[in-house]
Amino acid sequence: MNDHDSAYDGLVDGDGHGQWAFGTSFDDPLAGVDTTVPDDVDLGALAHYCLMLGDDALVSSQRLAEWSTRAPELEEEVALANVGLDLIGQARLLLARAAAADSTVVPFISDTSPVPAEDALAFFRDQFGFRNVRLVELANGDFAHTVVRLLVFSTWRLALFDRLRTSRDPVLAAVANKGVKELTYHRDYAARWVVTLGAGTAESKRRTADALLEIFPFVDELFVPTQDELVLAEVGVGVDPRTVRPEFDAVLAQVLHAAEMEEPPSRFSGFVGGRGGRAGLHTGALGLLLAEMQSVAREHPEGVW
């Protein structure tokens, strides 16, 4: 006997007041979490930092979800969706944390808006407000592109989160502690596929080499610190991304060696006027991704059920 025989029960036996019809925020992901910030921490910088880490996860998750119904095998479809779901969980906590640290980062929708802060951040910012690195927004390409990108992303993020576990912000430390366990699985999954494809057939090797060539120009951006990261690293809240480069390079070299692949020549895609994804300057791919992700929510901003 359980209480979940009908999917519709949950919709009608709620607490009586309507919830916003979209997004995931049926409950506050930070409900009951101690969100006290140490006195010497710049709240604006903390909010921006949470947006960076949250947007990296949110945009990655949306790209992974695009594989649903079209992955090469059912098991891989389930795996990619699972990785995406872990990242959505991280994004929810981080976006809610950003809003709690500095409410001015949350876009204003209307005085009567029922949209929770984390959803307002996800669905009502335009692309210039997103602070993700450009790596995560690139179109999926084929399966080799997706696993190469996931390898790069999860290797980098795992190294960052491993250091964030000792952040003086209790929420960042908790998110990182949890995230490390999840990202370890993601990195192993992606690494095994890169080895399988790289050391596989001539065709899978060719596709993996193409993926490396196209994705590597977006790697250097991962290690360029923003002012906010430097300020927070100074007070023991954030991590200077430059410090994780040696670990990242070592893991990538280990995987590429096992995959019998050469690391492609470093060709940084560069910034435009000194600005990249962290400053809101993105590739054209992000606008298309956001159009798909946000259009229904924006059509009915006051929708409740």
Added chain:
Amino acid sequence: MVTVTAATVSSAQEIVASVMDPEMPLLTLADLGVIRSVDVEANLVCVTITPTYSGCPAMATMRDDIEHKLTDAGYGSVQIKTQLSPPWSSDWISEEGLAKLRTAGYSVPGAAPRRTSGPIALTLTAKPRDILCPQCGSANTRLSSEFGATLCKALYRCLDCLEPFDHVKEI
């Protein structure tokens, strides 16, 4: 209106402990090891839980179920807190929970990996676990996918009896 006595506290604890996990409804929340504390003060019950995975979609349902079970039993107001740290570990699943999982045909998690110093090691090719088929007991099993029907499960296949089965992951 419930007045606080030792009995009401233990009764609130029992009610919370007996709420079922929505995704593996053979386990209670106590079996799963997600309940950190249950405190009763005047007419307020304060329950602290730890999510299994950051994105676990069952968390909202767990909160609702705890609240409804307590209010149905006469407790006036319920507050549910989330404790993110320390993160949940599969080591927290109770012995009784492990027994229920085995009976239901799941492969149960081994000890969660212990963190050593230095960078987290990459697991490229080694078979990560020695797992017996929960149906026939054969050790001749193969990982189909590290990611299964829910965040907490991996999918395996037995090469002898050919049955697929779920393995609850070590985290």
